Amino acid sequence: MKIVHDIKSLREFLQDKKNIGLVPTMGYLHEGHLSLVNEAKKISEHVVMSIFVNPLQFGPNEDFDRYPRDFDRDCQMAQDAGADVVFAPSVSEMYPDKSFTTVHVSSVTERLCGASRPGHFDGVATVVSKLFHIVQPTYAFFGLKDAQQVAVIQQMVNDLNFPVKIIPCPIIREKDGLALSSRNVYLSPEEREQALVLSQSLKEARRFIEEGERDIRAVINHIRSLIGSKPLAEIEYVEVLSYPSLQTLKRLEGRFIIALAVKFGKTRLIDNLIMSLQEVS
Numbered sequence: 001m002k003i004v005h006d007i008k009s010l011r012e013f014l015q016d017k018k019n020i021g022l023v024p025t026m027g028y029l030h031e032g033h034l035s036l037v038n039e040a041k042k043i044s045e046h047v048v049m050s051i052f053v054n055p056l057q058f059g060p061n062e063d064f065d066r067y068p069r070d071f072d073r074d075c076q077m078a079q080d081a082g083a084d085v086v087f088a089p090s091v092s093e094m095y096p097d098k099s100f101t102t103v104h105v106s107s108v109t110e111r112l113c114g115a116s117r118p119g120h121f122d123g124v125a126t127v128v129s130k131l132f133h134i135v136q137p138t139y140a141f142f143g144l145k146d147a148q149q150v151a152v153i154q155q156m157v158n159d160l161n162f163p164v165k166i167i168p169c170p171i172i173r174e175k176d177g178l179a180l181s182s183r184n185v186y187l188s189p190e191e192r193e194q195a196l197v198l199s200q201s202l203k204e205a206r207r208f209i210e211e212g213e214r215d216i217r218a219v220i221n222h223i224r225s226l227i228g229s230k231p232l233a234e235i236e237y238v239e240v241l242s243y244p245s246l247q248t249l250k251r252l253e254g255r256f257i258i259a260l261a262v263k264f265g266k267t268r269l270i271d272n273l274i275m276s277l278q279e280v281s
């Protein structure tokens with residue numbers, strides 16, 4: 001597997017290659033990232049994984065400095081999973097001098113993490129559009145744990161005519177249900193135990209809906225009371241919105257997302273369930 005740190009060398013390496021699959025990551029890889037490489041290998045000839053902790057998408061009081069990093073381990077895991085190239089630029093390689101251009105996607109960025117992390121999706125859209133221009137992939141693979149991110153990137157690709165097909169991939173969970181995240185390493189054993197309430201409450205919500213519940217408030221209240229029973233949990237949001245447009249719904253209809261963000265100590269976790277009523281009726 002090739003490891004490249006600068007844009008010029010990556011472009012040279014890729015120039016005669018076609019059918020490239022891009023797996024953008026911020027490193028500290030886990031099975032969720034490896035499942036993206038796996039999906040990429042099924043339909044692409046060359047798999048490029050980017051590893052870049054993007055400062056633009058972290059707020060001033062967020063965890064950019066302490067975001068977990070282990071480059072050697074990441075490269076070993078990417079190689080074992082079958083990636084062909086790791087592209088790991090420095091911050092100055094991606095953002096030399098001053099940049100004056102930001103990509104802003106409106107509407108789908110207004111709720112959920114967009115509301116609680118101002119500027120976050122500008123950072124994501126900007127770095128992902130740079131990666132798309134640098135790598136020029138045929139496909140790009142994103143995990144649905146960050147379902148709003150997938151919606152934002154798909155909107156950007158539609159609006160700006162990027163010639164890339166976005167492939168959303170399912171959430172990968174631990175055996176006990178916890179959605180995989182690089183940030184899970186921050187959790188104390190007690191917080192990790194209580195964090196199981198996220199996936200459990202989504203399961204409960206699905207059961208509620210399958211049994212006929214259509215009132216969004218009732219679904220939200222049920223989830224809130226389950227999460228609220230965990231003393232270490234601090235709810236940031238529990239929302240039910242249309243997906244992928246992320247608009248308010250009066251009643252459950254069409255395709256929708258039940259999205260959660262909950263803090264355990266300093267660690268902010270997100271999880272979600274995307275479903276449609278056709279599945280249950």
Ligand code: PAF
Pocket residue numbers: 024025026052054057124127128146149
């Ligand atoms: O999902 C992530 O890890 C990041 O938001 C991404 C897409 C790599 C952009 O920095």
